[in-house]
Amino acid sequence: MAVYLITGIAGFIGSSLARELLQRGEQVRGVDNLATGKRENLSQILERIDFREADILDLDAMKSACTGVDYVLHQAAIPSVPKSVLDPIGSNRANVDGTVNVLVAARDAKVKRVIYAASSSAYGDTPALPKHERMTPDPISPYAVAKLASERYMISFYRCYGLETVALRYFNIFGRRQDPSSPYSGVLAKFITQMLAGQQPTIFGDGEQSRDFTYIDNAVEANLLACKAPAEVAGNVFNVATGRRVTLNETFKLLQKLTSYPGSPIYGAERGGDIKHSLADISAAEKNLGYKPKVHFEQGLQRTVDWYRSR
Numbered sequence: 001m002a003v004y005l006i007t008g009i010a011g012f013i014g015s016s017l018a019r020e021l022l023q024r025g026e027q028v029r030g031v032d033n034l035a036t037g038k039r040e041n042l043s044q045i046l047e048r049i050d051f052r053e054a055d056i057l058d059l060d061a062m063k064s065a066c067t068g069v070d071y072v073l074h075q076a077a078i079p080s081v082p083k084s085v086l087d088p089i090g091s092n093r094a095n096v097d098g099t100v101n102v103l104v105a106a107r108d109a110k111v112k113r114v115i116y117a118a119s120s121s122a123y124g125d126t127p128a129l130p131k132h133e134r135m136t137p138d139p140i141s142p143y144a145v146a147k148l149a150s151e152r153y154m155i156s157f158y159r160c161y162g163l164e165t166v167a168l169r170y171f172n173i174f175g176r177r178q179d180p181s182s183p184y185s186g187v188l189a190k191f192i193t194q195m196l197a198g199q200q201p202t203i204f205g206d207g208e209q210s211r212d213f214t215y216i217d218n219a220v221e222a223n224l225l226a227c228k229a230p231a232e233v234a235g236n237v238f239n240v241a242t243g244r245r246v247t248l249n250e251t252f253k254l255l256q257k258l259t260s261y262p263g264s265p266i267y268g269a270e271r272g273g274d275i276k277h278s279l280a281d282i283s284a285a286e287k288n289l290g291y292k293p294k295v296h297f298e299q300g301l302q303r304t305v306d307w308y309r310s311r
């Protein structure tokens with residue numbers, strides 16, 4: 001049995017990681033400042049984990065949290081492009097300063113490996129598709145810059161201190177427990193809950209922007225594979241996605257069927273800092289981590305709609 005520390009454990013990705021690790025008989029510790037994470041995401045598992053309400057900006061709390069830990073899954077972040085455009089200082093603090101604290105604590109505690117929730121936003125709006133890890137990043141929003149900076153810190157800590165780190169560039173992860181209630185929520189959580197409630201969703205722009213939407217179970221699997229992959233993966237970056245993209249207009253049509261929503265969307269102004277098309281080449285993760293997306297988009301969408309409907 002290994003000990004895992006999940007930062008951002010009360011978020012939708014962190015809490016999904018915790019559940020899967022418990023399922024596999026592993027020991028789970030988690031920190032969350034409950035800024036965007038929710039205690040209810042930990043319902044049924046709270047008594048089985050070592051949960052600490054703490055901020056990743058609190059270095060002492062991070063040092064204590066890393067003591068005796070084998071693997072750190074660093075998910076804590078303020079994950080929003082538009083929020084970062086409004087508040088770049090807040091984004092930088094949580095998404096960069098917080099990461100450096102986690103890395104220092106992990107290094108000092110001699111953890112075996114740190115896996116980082118990096119972001120596809122690092123690629124920016126360059127026209128070449130699919131995006132592969134050897135492409136030069138060109139982040140647009142402060143959020144994307146912060147995520148890329150943290151990714152570089154991961155690599156730096158491997159190069160300077162030998163701390164094994166792996167950055168996983170998540171491509172629009174979605175699924176159960178994703179918070180739909182904030183204006184900064186991921187588009188699928190928002191659209192599904194709006195459409196189930198009979199409310200008209202707003203598409204920012206013409207709806208022809210596309211994303212490689214990735215179901216949560218695939219991201220969880222990628223993290224656990226990254227912990228156990230051979231040492232050669234350390235200091236590297238891998239796309240975590242499905243290798244397929246859909247437009248928002250296509251997604252809306254699929255959701256109409258799944259939610260029985262009869263109406264049409266509202267079309268609004270394009271969002272600042274937005275990227276037009278996003279699609280991943282996942283061959284590096286396949287080759288080096290043994291990753292294969294297990295749940296495809298439509299299947300994930302169906303499961304997500306079912307989950308929100310059941311609530």
Ligand code: UD2
Pocket residue numbers: 079080081118119120121122170171172173184185186187188190202203204205209211248270271274275277278
């Ligand atoms: C970025 C990253 C993603 C992750 C995420 C964290 C890219 C390609 N992806 O996601 O990997 O790091 O940030 O937040 O950079 N939209 C609407 N209506 C709404 C809400 C959103 O039309 O009510 C649009 C939005 O303008 C965008 C698309 O939906 O074109 C997806 O937006 P999002 O906020 O779900 O995710 P995104 O792509 O910024």
